[in-house]
Amino acid sequence: MKIVICPDSFKESLPASAAAQAIAEGVREVWPDADCVCLPLADGGEGTLDALVSATGGQLLTRQVQGPLGQPTLARFAVLGDGKTALIEMAEAAGLPLLSPAQRDPLRTSTYGVGELMAAALDLGVTRILLGLGGSATQDGGAGMLQALGARLLDAQGQPLPPGGAALRQLARLQLDGLDPRLARVTVEVACDVDHPLCGPRGSSAVFAPQKGADAAGVALLDAALAHWGAQLAQATGRQVAELPGAGAAGGMGAAALAVFAARLRPGIDWVMDALDFNAALHGADWVISGEGRADGQSAGGKVISGVARRAQAAGVPLLVLAGSLGDGYQALYPLGVRAILPIVPGPVSLAQALDGAAENLRRTARMAAAVWASAGGAHGRLD
Known part of the structure; x- marks a missing residue:
């Protein structure tokens, strides 16, 4: 048996x-x-680190980063067994479990700590980053992640935007020329367990923001802010990503990864099952x-x-x-x-x-x- x-x-x-x-x-x-x-x-979210580190003989590492509300947070990431691939679960730095129910506010929460983890991986000389999306406390479209990596988000007065999804309504200029140059030498792959677009009735805010603490007015505000963010990403990168499946993953972080990193989105469960040689386990x-x-x-x-x-x-x-x-x-x-x-x-x-x-x-x-x-x-x- x-x-x-x-x-x-x-x-x-x-x-x-x-x-x-x-x-x-x-x-x-x-x-x-x-x-x-x-x-x-795991499907790219919670548990992916443990599953793939065990499967590949990798190494778990810890860094202090900014949590979803800017609080100091110890977050884990991994270098897998090949020594060249970093695995980052965005929820380690910007996940819902990092906040109490009373603290959950997707209008203000940020993915800045995720970018800090990516920078830490770049410091180790990796050539491939696997970014697991899921379990986010955020609706900032990955803007905080990009800011941590050197992007500038400016309002009409040329001032940096504050963190959070609501602030994206005020974005007048997205400057990517300051991005960490090491990103150009790294392949980014994204594990995504949903196929939602960035905005609209099936978009990130409508489907996921309520569980992160947004009321009906907040959902409408965030949906409009992310629509503006999608247009700014397209203008800055030349890539129209807002309607792509998975663009709405992790509060819209999928859109930023698709547009700025030209990332490949793949179901996270396939990542994990392939690493575990799941098909072989089914034999007999x-x-x-x-x-x-x-x-x-x-x-x-x-x-x-x-x-x-x-x-x-x-x-x-x-x-x-x-x-x-x-x-x-x-x-x-x-x-x-x-x-x-x-x-x-x-x-x-x-x-x-x-x-x-x-x-x-x-x-x-x-x-x-x-x-x-x-x-x-x-x-x-x-x-x-």
């Missing part, structure tokens, strides 16, 4: 490695001798178990579960998903090859109780799923 266990992190509750361990423990209560291959996954597997904190329509659009589903379906291995909760549109996962989706919370509980009990809930639900499979003869064949 071989089972590949490959969850994403359960946000604000369990890292992917702990989630995989809990699932494996539940399975082994039914099949003590099962070959549980634990491959914790009877079952795949993945999961995340909330399964919904977005899960089908480039996140961990959709990536696992594509490869599991191609290999002919059935996939079970364990989810902390089910949201609107989760049924979109079934056509991708997901065999079943099981919520792990046993009954009505508070959010705090659900987060605190995630490990035990995963363990119990995995055990029940294995028991059902065993009773149906799964120990002697595939889940078909």
